[in-house]
Amino acid sequence: MxxxxxxxxxxxxxxxxxxxxxxxxxxxxxxxxxxxxxxxxxxxxxxxxxxxxxxxxxxxxxxxxxxxxxxxxxxxxxxxxxxxxxxxxxxxxxxxxxxxxxxxxxxQELAPEKFRQFGEHVAREHNPYMEGHKDRLNWLPKDAKISETAEVGYFVGCTASYRQTQIAQDTVKILNRLGVEFQILGEEWCCGSPLIRTGQTKTALELAKHNIEKFEEAGIKQIITSCAGCYRTLKEDYPKKFELTYNFKVLHLTEYLEKNLDKLNFKEALNKTVTYHDPCHLGRHANLYEAPRAILKKFPGIKFMEMKKNRRDATCCGAGGGVKSEFSEWSLEMARDRILEAIEIGAEILVSTCPFCNRNFLDAKREFNLNIEIYDLTELLLKYLI
Ligand code: SF4
Ligand code: SF4
Structure with missing residues (x-):
């Protein structure tokens, strides 16, 4: 222990x-x-x-x-x-x-029963959403250009594979538009984040070893992920918590796009007030604050505003650490309060860069009938990119 x-x-x-x-x-x-x-x-x-x-x-x-x-x-x-x-x-x-x-x-079998249930499901089907592994790539558009040999790999993650599938689809379309050659592995398993956060490290370690082995077998040298939780887990937990080594780099999609800002061409001006929510696992846990802001500030016509609590002081969306599953009402209250912080500064659009934040914000918007547009950055980009 x-x-x-x-x-x-x-x-x-x-x-x-x-x-x-x-x-x-x-x-x-x-x-x-x-x-x-x-x-x-x-x-x-x-x-x-x-x-x-x-x-x-x-x-x-x-x-x-x-x-x-x-x-x-x-x-x-x-x-x-x-x-x-x-x-x-x-x-x-x-x-x-x-x-x-x-x-x-x-x-000691004192953890909430739901955690044990999804942990067992992850061990069998490699996702915490009670879905089949065979359905993991159902979201993939038929016309997507996916390589079988590229050195770049897109790590989709479970939330974007089974719930916020728009984010996975939009990420693929953005990478295709930028001409990036990349693989998606059908053998991708849950990164392990929901298990690590809830104390189920034994199964999480098996997932980590599997993912590393499959990515290395496929010759991948650079992983791109559009999920803050997967990013933290692959980049921080695999080497630090599990002391595993691997020979690929891990980038969040926003880091990749920040390096290619000159390739982002927009078809029209956004002309709205937009604010950005720092996902905990991207910000405080991985110190990645500026890339999403640099991309947002590229949108023509955007009025970008910070919420009062931003970057290292950002309030949590309420979805992490198993809380959305075990304390769903409290989780929605936290998302509501964060949305109200955005509304307070006059934001018309709240953007985040994590499928889990996106899901909780959308749930809270519906539950509390809040008047604001919620986007993952991928979705907003795809609406405005040429
Ligand atoms: S601030 Fe005080 S209570 Fe909190 S972890 Fe540090 S020493 Fe402990
Ligand atoms: S919920 Fe409270 S105790 Fe848990 S990480 Fe956040 S600040 Fe720390």
């Missing part, structure tokens, strides 16, 4: 509680609660420092894991706001600690 390797940090955490707040850097800079779990329950145990207390107590045999403690440890979107604001700079270790605690809870 990996929690032991963090024992020193768990011990050193001061339980001071500062990491649940952002602000106060200047005299008129307002403090605000950045931890969605603390904001929801307003009980210190749900805050990142409170979770650290629980983990400390279990590691020191003062408490034993229980179902009610599992609820607290799982009520975390892994948004990473706390890791940005730890006064002792424990940073990314905080999320790793929570995920390691979830590993123990899962092992």
């Amino acid at each position: 990996t929690l032991e390797k963090f024992s020193e940090i768990v011990h050193r955490c001061f339980r001071c509680g500062y990491c649940k707040f952002t602000g106060g850097k200047t005299v008129d800079d307002q403090w605000f609660i950045n931890c969605p779990a603390f904001k929801k329950w307003r009980f210190e145990t749900f805050s990142p420092g409170g979770k650290m207390w629980l983990i400390f107590a279990v590691m020191n045999d003062e408490l034993e894991w229980s179902e009610s403690m599992a609820k607290i440890i799982y009520s975390c979107t892994t948004c990473g706001n706390c890791m940005e604001h730890c006064v002792f700079n424990f940073n990314e270790d905080i999320i790793d600690i929570f995920e390691a605690a979830r590993e123990q809870l899962f092992f």
Whole structure:
């Protein structure tokens, strides 16, 4: 079990509680609660420092894991706001600690039943959506130009393969228009992100090994993905958490497009106020903030505006860490609140670069009847590109 390797940090955490707040850097800079779990329950145990207390107590045999403690440890979107604001700079270790605690809870069969169910399905069918692996490429347009030998591979991910299929289709069309030769592997399996975030690392490791093997067998030297969760998992978790090596580069689609900005030609002006939501797994988890903004600012006629909480201080969309599956109502409330932040600055369009954020925003827009257009950047690009 990996929690032991963090024992020193768990011990050193001061339980001071500062990491649940952002602000106060200047005299008129307002403090605000950045931890969605603390904001929801307003009980210190749900805050990142409170979770650290629980983990400390279990590691020191003062408490034993229980179902009610599992609820607290799982009520975390892994948004990473706390890791940005730890006064002792424990940073990314905080999320790793929570995920390691979830590993123990899962092992002791205290994790929510839904997680076990989708974990078993991923082991069989390689996706968490209860779909068949044979249907993974059903979204692929018949006229798409896909290579069987190219050194670039498009890693589609499960959400774009089975739910937000528009994003997969639009990514293929954009790459085709730019003349990029690329492969899509029918042997692609779930990247493992939903399993890692919910404590199911054993199965996730098998997925990681499989994906690396298949991409290397296919001679792929560069992976492009349009999913923030897949990006973080392939780029950060495979080498750091699983200590796996591979000989390809991993790029988010926006990084690839930023390097080819001069090839983006637009047929008409956008003429709307647009804002950008930083997906947690692309921003705080992978430090990728500027490429999506550089692409958006290329749209002729665009009025680009930042929300008050942006980049490292961006609010979470509410979908991550297993929260959309286990706490669906709370998840939608978070998406609603983020959309309201966009509406507050007068945005007519809210753009993100993650199928999971896109899905939660669309669900919240429908649920709360909110008046704003929601797009993944791929969809917006395809509407306006020549
Ligand atoms: S990752 Fe986000 S939700 Fe989880 S404890 Fe930290 S701030 Fe709260
Ligand atoms: S993680 Fe850092 S900021 Fe948060 S309670 Fe512990 S020491 Fe304090």
